[in-house]
Amino acid sequence: xxxxxxxxxxxxxxxxxxxxxxxxxxxxxxxxxxxxxxxxxxxxxxxxxxxxxxxxxxxxxxxxxxxxxxxxxxxxxxxxxxxxxxxxxxxxxxxxxxxxxxxxxxxxxxxxxxxxxxxxxxxxxxxxxxxxxxxxxxxxxxxxxxxxxxxxxxxxxxxxxxxxxxxxxxxxxxxxxxxxxxxxxxxxxxxxxxxxxxxxxxxxxxxxxxxxxxxxxxxxxxxxxxxxxxxxxxxxxxxxxxxxxxxxxxxxxxxxxxxxxxxxxxxxxxxxxxxxxxxxxxxxxxxxxxxxxxxxxxxxxxxxxxxxxxxxxxxxxxxxxxxxxxxxxxxxxxxxxxxx
Numbered sequence: 001x002x003x004x005x006x007x008x009x010x011x012x013x014x015x016x017x018x019x020x021x022x023x024x025x026x027x028x029x030x031x032x033x034x035x036x037x038x039x040x041x042x043x044x045x046x047x048x049x050x051x052x053x054x055x056x057x058x059x060x061x062x063x064x065x066x067x068x069x070x071x072x073x074x075x076x077x078x079x080x081x082x083x084x085x086x087x088x089x090x091x092x093x094x095x096x097x098x099x100x101x102x103x104x105x106x107x108x109x110x111x112x113x114x115x116x117x118x119x120x121x122x123x124x125x126x127x128x129x130x131x132x133x134x135x136x137x138x139x140x141x142x143x144x145x146x147x148x149x150x151x152x153x154x155x156x157x158x159x160x161x162x163x164x165x166x167x168x169x170x171x172x173x174x175x176x177x178x179x180x181x182x183x184x185x186x187x188x189x190x191x192x193x194x195x196x197x198x199x200x201x202x203x204x205x206x207x208x209x210x211x212x213x214x215x216x217x218x219x220x221x222x223x224x225x226x227x228x229x230x231x232x233x234x235x236x237x238x239x240x241x242x243x244x245x246x247x248x249x250x251x252x253x254x255x256x257x258x259x260x261x262x263x264x265x266x267x268x269x270x271x272x273x274x275x276x277x278x279x280x281x282x283x284x285x286x287x288x289x290x291x292x293x294x295x296x297x298x299x300x301x302x303x304x305x306x307x308x309x310x311x312x313x314x315x316x317x318x319x320x321x322x323x324x325x326x327x328x329x330x331x332x333x334x335x336x337x338x339x340x
Contacts, residue, residue: 001025001293004056005065006076008032008041011090011117011282012067014275018286019065020045025290031056033068057083063293064088065286070095071161074103081110088289090117091171093306095163100310101333104303114303115289120176120235121301122284125248129239130180138241141181144221145238146173149229151255151272153196159203165192165225166209166316173223174213175309176237183215184308189325190316196228211316231255232270233277307333 001024005016008030019025028047032038035051042049050056056064057079064080066073066089074094080087087107093100093116107114120126132138148169154162162168178184192206200207208226215221232255237248255270257263271277291297311333315326328334 001062001290002027002029002060003063003065004029004031004050004061005067006031006053006056006072007066007068008034008038009067010275012065013041014279014282015065015067015088015286016041016045016047018283019290020047022287022290024294029056029059029061053079057085061085063289065289066090069161070163074099077103077114078106081106081112081114084110084112086113086115086289086293088115088117088286089303091175091306092163092167092310093303095167097310097314097331097333100303100307104307107303113292113299115285115292115299116301116303116306117285118172118175118179118301118305118309119278119281119285120172121179122281122288123248123278124280126176126180126237129237129246129248130182132244132246133181133239133241137244138239138246139243141217141219141239141241143238143240144177144181144219145236145240146177146221146223147234147236148173148223148225149234150225150227151229151231151233151270153199153207153227156199156203159199159205162205163313164205164317165207165227166190166211166320167310167313169225169227170209170211170223170316171309171313173225173237174312175305177213177215177221177223178305178308180237180239181215181219181221183217183219185213185221185312185315185328186216187214187325187327188212188312188315188319190319191323192320200227206320209316209320211319213312229255231257232267233273234271235274235277 031050039049063086190211192209196207213221257266311331
């Protein structure tokens with residue numbers, strides 16, 4: 001199998017290394033907006049670098065992995081679909097709903113495969129939480145608390161291109177909330193704060209955000225995020241029901257400290273970032289993609305799932321800006337989910 005990797009930044013480099021080691025992947029063709037960066041990575045991995053995206057398609061590949069800038073995702077998905085190629089794409093499909101819907105329409109018209117990069121679906125902790133909920137271990141689920149906290153902010157020049165905290169960061173929490181609970185979000189109320197470094201205000205973004213989400217069975221969920229968590233990278237989900245409570249992401253590397261005299265000690269080596277925290281999950285999602293391309297399993301996370309997560313993020317952005325509750329029915333593009 002020959003796979004084209006478009007984009008060799010942080011996540012593209014990780015994916016290229018993973019695929020280069022995979023026993024079913026014979027070779028890679030790498031390209032990047034910075035050709036020298038792609039060439040250097042190809043040299044380290046013993047793979048081939050292409051001068052541009054055109055060559056990825058002209059030279060012939062069996063599938064494409066898209067880790068380029070978000071603004072390029074929709075156009076690249078469309079090109080791959082027209083070539084009849086399976087695609088793995090990092091979230092999001094696009095920065096807005098029209099671009100997302102157009103990309104999905106191209107995939108549907110071509111009848112090709114699109115797997116989205118929501119790696120938390122492949123994390124052992126989240127999988128365990130999903131099993132606990134689905135098996136009835138918690139009883140009636142009444143509360144979910146999710147959080148994503150980055151230790152340090154991203155570069156200032158990247159913020160205007162990111163789509164904002166709700167679309168870029170909390171979209172992972174929105175997706176995994178649906179996947180773990182099997183429920184849909186029907187209402188949101190969101191707020192944000194840009195009281196930190198001025199670069200967030202300059203970008204029209206916030207450094208900290210919170211959303212209250214009502215699920216279709218009445219369960220209440222909160223999702224919070226910040227770019228400024230000095231203690232370390234922290235991603236958790238707590239699920240509370242009438243019978244039991246479980247938590248994802250609580251281990252000896254969780255960057256929290258108890259003030260209780262007999263509380264657990266603070267982590268001496270907290271997670272530095274998402275690449276380290278979710279390394280096994282990233283590897284598992286690409287292994288799944290190879291199996292999907294080979295026809296050995298169903299697509300575990302198609303583009304419609306990304307659309308649903310983006311609709312929740314869009315509703316939160318409207319709520320934050322307009323200071324009001326927003327029903328998901330206000331956001332175009334809904335569908336009757338059945339793949340979760």
